[in-house]
Amino acid sequence: MVTSPGDIVIDANMKHTEGKAAMIVWSQATRTVLGVLVVLVILVVLAGAVSIPFRFESSSMLYKFGSAKVMLQIGKVLGMVAGVLLLIQLLWSARIRFLDRIFGLNNLFRFHRLMGITIAACALLHPILVYLPDNTLIIPLTKRYWPELVGLGLLLCILSMAITSTFRSSLRLPYEFWRTAHRVAAVVVTAGLAVHVLNVSDSFGRGVPQTATYWAIGLWVLLFAWMTAHRFWIRIRPHTVAAVEPAGRDTVRLCVRPRTGRAFAYAPGQFAFIRIRSAGVRSEEHPFTIASSPQRPKELEFVIRLCGDWTRSIATVQPGDQISIDGPYGIFSHFRCNGHAELVMIAGGIGITPMLSMLRYMADSNDHRKITLIWSNKTKDDVVLVDTFRELESRLPGLRMHLFFTRGPEAATTGDRLNRVILERLLMDSGRDAAVFICGPEGMMAGVAKVLPGLGFSHQRIFTERFSL
Numbered sequence: 001m002v003t004s005p006g007d008i009v010i011d012a013n014m015k016h017t018e019g020k021a022a023m024i025v026w027s028q029a030t031r032t033v034l035g036v037l038v039v040l041v042i043l044v045v046l047a048g049a050v051s052i053p054f055r056f057e058s059s060s061m062l063y064k065f066g067s068a069k070v071m072l073q074i075g076k077v078l079g080m081v082a083g084v085l086l087l088i089q090l091l092w093s094a095r096i097r098f099l100d101r102i103f104g105l106n107n108l109f110r111f112h113r114l115m116g117i118t119i120a121a122c123a124l125l126h127p128i129l130v131y132l133p134d135n136t137l138i139i140p141l142t143k144r145y146w147p148e149l150v151g152l153g154l155l156l157c158i159l160s161m162a163i164t165s166t167f168r169s170s171l172r173l174p175y176e177f178w179r180t181a182h183r184v185a186a187v188v189v190t191a192g193l194a195v196h197v198l199n200v201s202d203s204f205g206r207g208v209p210q211t212a213t214y215w216a217i218g219l220w221v222l223l224f225a226w227m228t229a230h231r232f233w234i235r236i237r238p239h240t241v242a243a244v245e246p247a248g249r250d251t252v253r254l255c256v257r258p259r260t261g262r263a264f265a266y267a268p269g270q271f272a273f274i275r276i277r278s279a280g281v282r283s284e285e286h287p288f289t290i291a292s293s294p295q296r297p298k299e300l301e302f303v304i305r306l307c308g309d310w311t312r313s314i315a316t317v318q319p320g321d322q323i324s325i326d327g328p329y330g331i332f333s334h335f336r337c338n339g340h341a342e343l344v345m346i347a348g349g350i351g352i353t354p355m356l357s358m359l360r361y362m363a364d365s366n367d368h369r370k371i372t373l374i375w376s377n378k379t380k381d382d383v384v385l386v387d388t389f390r391e392l393e394s395r396l397p398g399l400r401m402h403l404f405f406t407r408g409p410e411a412a413t414t415g416d417r418l419n420r421v422i423l424e425r426l427l428m429d430s431g432r433d434a435a436v437f438i439c440g441p442e443g444m445m446a447g448v449a450k451v452l453p454g455l456g457f458s459h460q461r462i463f464t465e466r467f468s469l
């Protein structure tokens with residue numbers, strides 16, 4: 001049986017569970033210190049790489065002077081930046097727990113995307129600046145220039161990765177197809193990078209630059225192997241489906257139990273990747289918030305909106321089907337704030353699930369702090385788990401819940417967008433030092449997060465969670 005430090009025996013007393021869960025979300029101070037250390041290490045690696053064209057000058061520099069030399073140097077520096085950022089891209093997407101606890105997986109994936117665009121820009125400028133001093137942009141198609149031609153192939157690959165990732169939705173690329181192609185391309189690009197760097201310039205033909213390149217590629221291969229092994233074998237927690245029940249329009253509750261007798265600790269609001277083994281469901285991994293209370297580790301609950309091909313197939317899942325879980329991940333939890341901080345929760349549609357977990361946890365631990373929940377849905381029929389929320393309202397005396405509708409007859413009474421005027425009214429009684437949690441569609445989150453500082457809420461205490469990676 002595979003266990004990890006976060007595992008807890010199901011019958012252990014609740015305090016034990018609570019302690020483990022609290023340790024999963026690190027304090028702001030710890031995260032800041034570790035975050036700064038991670039950034040410093042990366043800056044040192046980058047600085048070392050960028051110094052190579054100066055400290056180990058290649059023969060191509062020898063007969064360049066003035067602006068031609070500067071251009072060539074900048075071109076080489078950009079190439080080094082692209083190479084280093086490319087190799088460390090894996091760090092942001094490998095689901096490394098240590099980095100998740102500091103930055104949150106959601107932010108790491110966004111950073112990975114942003115870095116992809118930066119790499120594409122540096123990789124594009126690199127050959128332009130390297131070749132311009134020779135008054136040419138054309139690489140002769142001869143055997144002698146094969147390392148440059150490998151570089152050209154690499155550039156095309158990097159550009160297509162950046163374009164398909166940025167415009168995946170507009171290009172209508174199915175997520176799973178895109179992800180598989182992206183992983184294969186990452187391996188091809190890394191191999192191409194090693195061949196290009198080690199052969200294109202005599203700076204890398206010997207000494208420190210050559211050794212550093214071998215080390216960097218070796219570490220990348222190890223990390224890739226570790227990531228694959230973890231995803232498929234080591235980190236997976238086996239569970240069994242206990243029930244699949246309707247939770248509202250186009251929404252189901254999926255309840256699962258640990259198969260090994262060991263539950264895992266998680267903080268309310270965190271999410272996990274699930275893979276269901278059932279006849280009617282494709283074997284893919286999808287991220288979902290753990291909507292249950294960590295105080296009740298015997299059964300985990302996911303509340304899932306049936307919005308696409310894969311989620312719709314969940315309706316065919318049967319009790320007894322096997323499910324593997326990789327998690328918990330994320331830092332979107334009220335555990336980030338001090339014990340009695342007032343909370344404001346603003347959810348859009350199925351973005352209510354992290355709030356549900358936090359509210360359930362607070363109800364289970366008799367936490368009577370002041371909480372304002374604003375929940376925006378299209379219509380009344382889109383509200384899920386009506387009875388659950390009614391029960392939570394009765395168990396949490398500090399909870400004030402406002403339902404908000406954007407369409408249909410109900411929208412006429414509430415107003416159809418959570419704008420400044422409406423938020424000001426709904427948050428009239430909330431303290432401006434409250435911690436604010438926002439989760440919902442992109443547009444709604446961006447709009448609300450923009451308005452709140454103007455109403456007196458601190459930027460530092462506004463936390464968001466995106467339902468897309």
Ligand SMILES: Cc1cc2nc3c(=O)[nH]c(=O)nc-3n(C[C@H](O)[C@H](O)[C@H](O)COP(=O)(O)OP(=O)(O)OC[C@H]3O[C@@H](n4cnc5c(N)ncnc54)[C@H](O)[C@@H]3O)c2cc1C
Nearest residue numbers: 175285286287288289303304305308309310311353467468
């Ligand atoms: C941190 C997080 C927590 C989430 N929590 C919940 C929740 O509690 N309840 C809920 O209903 N939904 C939740 N989601 C959204 C859920 O993961 C997607 O709705 C689901 O994966 C869509 O799958 P689909 O193939 O049916 O839909 P599609 O229509 O094929 O996909 C819709 C979008 O979902 C994303 N997506 C699709 N497949 C994957 C995948 N394998 N991995 C990652 N993203 C994918 C893509 O951005 C895609 O554009 C969460 C997402 C994230 C990132």
